[in-house]
Amino acid sequence: MKKIDICLTPDLIHQHDLNGTVVVVIDIFRATTSITTAISHGVEAIRPVASLGECQELKTKGYIGAAERGGKKVGGFDLGNSPFSYMNPDLEGKKIAMTTTNGTIALKKSVGALQVIIGSFLNYSALLAYLERLPCDLLLHCAGWKGKVNMEDTLFAGAIVHGLKQAFAHDSDVPLMAENLYKQHKGNLKSGLASSSHYNRLLGMDLEKDIDYCLKLDGCKVIPVLKGNYIQKMKLDDMLF
Helix, strand or coil, X not given: CCEEEEECCHHHHHHCCXXXXXXXXXXXXXXXXXXXXXHHCCXXXXXXXXXXXXXXXXXXXXXXXXXXXXXXXXXXXXXXCCHHHHHCHHHCCCEEEEECCCHHHHHHHCCCCCEEEEECHHHHHHHXXXXXXXXXCEEEEXXXXXXXXXXXXXHHHHXXXXXXXXXXXXXXXXXXXXXXXXXXXXXXXXXXXXXXXXXXXXXXXXXXXXXXXXXXXXXXXXXXXXXXXXXXXXXXXXXXX
C-alpha cells in the first residue's frame, strides 16, 4: 500500500528519501496560503528563492519582488507575505520572485522529489482529490518556524492524513500524532491554534484578518505545482496518473 509520512521541519528533511515521492509543502501562516491565493488570482508564476539578495537581483530583472522576514514585509520589495496583497488585479499574468522566513526554504529543500506541490486550507479538497489518486508515496513537508516544529503546519498535515486514511498507510508515528491533533481541533481551528506561537506573533502585528483567511477551508480549487524553478497552476499534463 502507498505510504504517507510527515517531515515536521525542513531541518529534518535529510531523514526522508524524496526519490519517487510526491512532496506537499505546507506553510499555513502564510507562504503556501499566499502562493495558492496568487496563482488562483492569475499570477503566471512564482519563483521561490532562499535569500533576500537573490530576490533583489531578480527584481532588477523585471520580477515583482516579494520578501518577508519574521512576519514583516522587507523594505525595498513590492510585496510581503499577506495573502491579501496577492489579490491585486495588477499582478495577473506577472512573475513574482518570493523569499520568506520558512516557506521558501521548505520549497528549496523539497527539490529532488518526483513532484512538489503547494498545500493550504484554501485548496484542501482539491488537494485531497489529486493526492488520493497518486500511484506513489507521499511526504508532507511542514515549513515550521526557523527550523522548529509549529502547530499550524502540523495540524494541516494531520488534516491531509485524515482525508487520505483510506488511500495511504502511515510510514511512522508522526502521521498518527498529526491526525490526532487535527481531530482534536477540527471543530474550531482558530480556537485550537489560539495558544500557538506564530498565531500570536501575527496577532501582535494586527494580522488577525490574515489568520482568518489562512484558516478558510476550500476558498479555491487550484493546485500550485513547482515546475523547474517556477510555481505555476497545475494542468492536466502535470498530473501523475
